[in-house]
Amino acid sequence: MAKKTVKVPKIVDGVPVGEVEIQVDDNGGPSWGANDKHRLLNKPMIRVDGAAKATGTAIYTQDVRPKGMLFGRFLASPRAHAKVTKLDLEPAKKLAGVKAVLAVVNVGGEVRFEGEPVVAVAATTPEVAEDATRAIVVEFQDLPHVVKGAEALQPNAPQVVARPPRIQKQGDAEQTAKALESCDAVIEAQYTSPMLHHCCLETHSITADFNGKDTATVYASTQGTFTIPGDSARELGLPQNKVTSIVQNMGGGFGSKFGIGIAGQWACRLAKEVGAPVKMALTRREEFLAAGNGPGSIQKFKAGASKDGKLVAVMATQYALPGIGNSNLAGQPYQYKAEHTYREAQAVHTNEDASVAMRAPGHPQASFAMESLMDELAYKIGMDPVEFRKKNVQDAAWHRQLDRGAKEIGWENRNKTPGEGKGNLRRGMGCGIGAWGGGGNAQCQVDVTIGKDGSVIAAVGSQDLGTGTRTYIRAIVAEELGLEMNDVVEHIGSSKLGNANASGGSTTAASLSPAVKDAAYNARVEMAKRVAPLLGAQADGVVFDQGRVMGNGKSLPWKQACAALPEAGLTAHGKWQPNLSSSGVHGASFAEVEVDIETGHVRVVKMCHVQDCGLPLNRTALHSQINGGMIQSMGMALYEGRVMDSDLGVMVNPGLGDYKIPGTLEIPEMIPIIDDGDDRQAVIGMAEGANVPGVGAVCNAVYNACGVRVRDLPITPDKILSGIIAMQKRMT
Amino acid sequence: MPDKPQDPAALPSSRWSRRTFLKGVGVAAVSAETMLAESTKAVEPSPPGADALNTPIEGPVKVTLNVNDQARAVTVEPRTTLLSALRDRLDPPITGAKLVCNEATCGGCTVLLDGKPVFGCSVLACDAVGKKVTTVEGLGTPDKMNAVQKAFVEKDAMMCGFCTPGFVTTISALLAKNPNPTEEQVREACRGNFCRCGTYPHVFAAAQAAAQANRK
Numbered sequence: 001m002a003k004k005t006v007k008v009p010k011i012v013d014g015v016p017v018g019e020v021e022i023q024v025d026d027n028g029g030p031s032w033g034a035n036d037k038h039r040l041l042n043k044p045m046i047r048v049d050g051a052a053k054a055t056g057t058a059i060y061t062q063d064v065r066p067k068g069m070l071f072g073r074f075l076a077s078p079r080a081h082a083k084v085t086k087l088d089l090e091p092a093k094k095l096a097g098v099k100a101v102l103a104v105v106n107v108g109g110e111v112r113f114e115g116e117p118v119v120a121v122a123a124t125t126p127e128v129a130e131d132a133t134r135a136i137v138v139e140f141q142d143l144p145h146v147v148k149g150a151e152a153l154q155p156n157a158p159q160v161v162a163r164p165p166r167i168q169k170q171g172d173a174e175q176t177a178k179a180l181e182s183c184d185a186v187i188e189a190q191y192t193s194p195m196l197h198h199c200c201l202e203t204h205s206i207t208a209d210f211n212g213k214d215t216a217t218v219y220a221s222t223q224g225t226f227t228i229p230g231d232s233a234r235e236l237g238l239p240q241n242k243v244t245s246i247v248q249n250m251g252g253g254f255g256s257k258f259g260i261g262i263a264g265q266w267a268c269r270l271a272k273e274v275g276a277p278v279k280m281a282l283t284r285r286e287e288f289l290a291a292g293n294g295p296g297s298i299q300k301f302k303a304g305a306s307k308d309g310k311l312v313a314v315m316a317t318q319y320a321l322p323g324i325g326n327s328n329l330a331g332q333p334y335q336y337k338a339e340h341t342y343r344e345a346q347a348v349h350t351n352e353d354a355s356v357a358m359r360a361p362g363h364p365q366a367s368f369a370m371e372s373l374m375d376e377l378a379y380k381i382g383m384d385p386v387e388f389r390k391k392n393v394q395d396a397a398w399h400r401q402l403d404r405g406a407k408e409i410g411w412e413n414r415n416k417t418p419g420e421g422k423g424n425l426r427r428g429m430g431c432g433i434g435a436w437g438g439g440g441n442a443q444c445q446v447d448v449t450i451g452k453d454g455s456v457i458a459a460v461g462s463q464d465l466g467t468g469t470r471t472y473i474r475a476i477v478a479e480e481l482g483l484e485m486n487d488v489v490e491h492i493g494s495s496k497l498g499n500a501n502a503s504g505g506s507t508t509a510a511s512l513s514p515a516v517k518d519a520a521y522n523a524r525v526e527m528a529k530r531v532a533p534l535l536g537a538q539a540d541g542v543v544f545d546q547g548r549v550m551g552n553g554k555s556l557p558w559k560q561a562c563a564a565l566p567e568a569g570l571t572a573h574g575k576w577q578p579n580l581s582s583s584g585v586h587g588a589s590f591a592e593v594e595v596d597i598e599t600g601h602v603r604v605v606k607m608c609h610v611q612d613c614g615l616p617l618n619r620t621a622l623h624s625q626i627n628g629g630m631i632q633s634m635g636m637a638l639y640e641g642r643v644m645d646s647d648l649g650v651m652v653n654p655g656l657g658d659y660k661i662p663g664t665l666e667i668p669e670m671i672p673i674i675d676d677g678d679d680r681q682a683v684i685g686m687a688e689g690a691n692v693p694g695v696g697a698v699c700n701a702v703y704n705a706c707g708v709r710v711r712d713l714p715i716t717p718d719k720i721l722s723g724i725i726a727m728q729k730r731m732t
Numbered sequence: 733m734p735d736k737p738q739d740p741a742a743l744p745s746s747r748w749s750r751r752t753f754l755k756g757v758g759v760a761a762v763s764a765e766t767m768l769a770e771s772t773k774a775v776e777p778s779p780p781g782a783d784a785l786n787t788p789i790e791g792p793v794k795v796t797l798n799v800n801d802q803a804r805a806v807t808v809e810p811r812t813t814l815l816s817a818l819r820d821r822l823d824p825p826i827t828g829a830k831l832v833c834n835e836a837t838c839g840g841c842t843v844l845l846d847g848k849p850v851f852g853c854s855v856l857a858c859d860a861v862g863k864k865v866t867t868v869e870g871l872g873t874p875d876k877m878n879a880v881q882k883a884f885v886e887k888d889a890m891m892c893g894f895c896t897p898g899f900v901t902t903i904s905a906l907l908a909k910n911p912n913p914t915e916e917q918v919r920e921a922c923r924g925n926f927c928r929c930g931t932y933p934h935v936f937a938a939a940q941a942a943a944q945a946n947r948k
Binding site: 063 | 809811812816819820821825827828829830831832833834835836837838840867868869871872873874877880881882884885886888890891892893894895896897900918919920922923925926927928929930931932933934935936
């Protein structure tokens with residue numbers, strides 16, 4: 001909606017001095033106005049809960065310890081696929097301090113992956129809970145298992161799930177095959193990526209504060225406050241309106257924390273059994289084995305381009321590897337346009353825990369393969385990889401972002417011939433593009449209350465995953481009411497407050513911020529009506545700015561104006577307004593790497609990511625999130641991956657010591673860029689756009705540096721060395 | 733109740749000595765009889781010295797920890813980690829140090845032991861007796877943050893914040909030793925700390941800003 005400019009008194013140190021022009025809404029509804037005209041939004045902000053987090057006073061789910069709380073623990077299956085033939089819980093029950101021992105899988109039942117809970121116990125200390133799991137006698141009869149995607153694709157592989165494979169087919173296979181024949185350059189290649197882990201630092205944890213009476217409070221480490229009460233209530237045998245979920249702070253989710261999960265399910269069941277509060281926090285090992293994961297992938301391509309840089313035909317077969325669960329990879333040719341495409345996709349199952357959403361589900365895998373393929377085609381036709389990309393995407397945003405990123409990374413200094421240069425350390429550059437939805441929905445219900453004393457509360461049950469939800473709630477309300485950040489308090493993270501959507505698909509900002517804006521707007525309109533008579537002004541001529549309420553040439557300090565409110569103050573409700581959010585974000589990543597051709601070690605020297613998001617709410621938090629996206633994409637490219645032992649069916653690296661995530665020594669120079677060329681006056685979620693294209697960018701930089709194309713992630717030194725040896729053999 | 737320091741006899745016991753515990757590591761199922769055969773008794777804290785080292789302890793032990801300059805009585809088992817004593821047994825608990833991996837790989841539980849950063853998950857509570865334990869809460873409060881905490885807030889060196897106490901503690905210890913570290917030295921000092929949200933660049937900036945603020 002349009003804005004109009006009005007003149008209001010300029011206040012210096014609380015005294016009106018002349019007039020200034022400010023923008024206000026032109027009509028009855030809220031609108032953000034121009035992106036560069038905000039007072040608080042679209043500026044760097046200090047995280048409002050920063051001090052609590054930096055001093056250890058922020059309370060997370062795992063920090064909560066209600067009186068009499070018991071410690072829950074699982075006995076997890078050591079087998080990939082087996083039948084339970086003997087289960088004796090009595091030795092555990094006899095231990096002093098053990099309060100409940102419940103079979104998760106009974107005799108005759110099957111475990112389908114290593115780490116699947118077999119028994120749940122609750123005890124007075126963590127040590128006794130662990131003793132109890134050791135005291136249980138359990139015997140298994142092994143059943144056939146398969147734990148690697150390539151082996152599961154073999155004709156005689158054990159069948160992991162009962163349902164038959166569902167093969168999706170899109171496009172015209174015959175036309176695409178025919179088109180490939182006339183291409184100037186064709187690449188036929190297979191790209192693979194391993195199963196990945198979210199590695200939330202706070203493991204999946206729930207504390208069910210229940211004493212066998214008629215209410216319960218459930219503290220959950222979750223991405224969705226409102227995904228907790230329903231299932232908890234069912235497990236506890238209570239009506240949903242008797243269960244409150246609390247999510248004050250949570251230690252990372254990345255897509256893996258919706259609903260109560262196994263930790264919550266058994267925390268509730270144990271609490272119900274004992275009639276006492278129970279905390280179930282997965283161990284780090286269980287977090288790897290049984291808290292969900294991101295699917296691995298096998299993607300086969302035959303794709304062709306014309307000499308002038310047109311992607312002509314892409315034929316792709318995509319296998320998602322989601323363990324016993326289900327999952328889809330984003331379709332091919334991902335963000336690019338080709339005249340002829342054909343795609344077959346299916347899930348291939350293994351005896352591993354079910355995949356769940358993981359930061360842009362299915363996209364990093366698809367992007368890695370397609371960006372690698374695009375690069376291979378660009379080199380084959382002898383075209384600059386940036387130019388080749390620009391020829392095959394229409395959207396102006398990507399063109400703008402590719403140019404900006406190329407400038408930041410110093411694209412003109414890349415190797416013109418991959419691997420050129422002297423010495424052991426070879427540098428190279430690569431790029432990739434990505435996209436995400438990030439649109440909003442109408443689930444949020446926000447209340448803004450202005451007290452007679454001038455205090456302001458914004459209340460909504462939403463959770464803050466660390467994205468800065470608390471901070472932008474405060475900023476939106478403060479800006480609307482002409483106040484400062486510290487004049488507003490936000491209440492979030494409780495199912496007793498207004499509903500909010502779960503934080504999945506980067507939808508929180510686009511769903512919540514419009515509802516907050518709407519509530520603040522309605523509060524302002526209501527307040528204007530109350531204060532207008534004091535000023536002798538019309539309600540629609542009342543302006544809120546600089547901590548004052550102004551109209552008719554007069555000006556009242558905020559607190560004095562609020563004194564005009566009734567005893568209870570005023571509360572205004574807000575809901576999502578479609579004009580305040582949009583969807584569809586774009587990003588481009590660039591990486592510069594240094595490859596040691598003697599050791600195969602890859603060091604990322606510099607990374608840059610350009611990201612649009614409509615109206616940026618908080619530029620500081622956005623930089624943090626863009627950095628986070630780049631780092632995760634770098635981890636996927638170079639370090640991360642579940643390693644399975646085919647014979648034993650077990651994970652070889654279920655710990656942060658062996659499943660390598662990026663640490664301080666691997667972090668390159670990082671340049672996060674908010675694409676201000678995006679002038680949409682609407683909020684769009686961007687987090688999941690930022691961790692997608694960097695994977696391909698790093699892989700392509702490795703190729704540019706040393707001439708080795710690694711098509712199997714992660715790019716570990718052995719793969720580089722194998723490639724170098726193969727190259728040397730070809731030369732001699 | 734997990735801890736009632738004034739009444740150790742009332743505490744449940746796992747009937748595990750450290751020796752049996754070590755013996756049991758890695759064994760998936762151990763018969764209860766083995767464990768029940770172990771005797772249990774609460775012992776008073778032994779004064780440090782040769783005798784104490786030679787006396788095996790088992791079962792609940794009442795100890796006093798010096799945490800953030802306060803004497804805190806707590807009943808632990810010989811195998812109880814310092815981290816678990818702080819989080820699970822002290823009443824009220826001290827929860828700034830986080831349990832992330834419990835196997836010395838992530839740094840989330842970093843606390844200072846006589847000023848030196850250690851992983852709280854890998855120090856036994858009994859071994860912290862007589863030493864000065866400082867957690868992130870002991871470095872500053874929201875109203876009176878130390879320079880590192882202030883810089884973390886200003887540079888947005890956190891997202892979910894679960895790794896933040898560990899990084900703040902590690903960097904505070906670094907600056908006490910080396911008031912003027914290079915970024916490489918900051919990276920080196922924090923190489924035992926993982927962050928998953930990806931705050932590292934802002935963490936490095938915060939360390940530099942804190943060092944600068946300290947110099948003023």
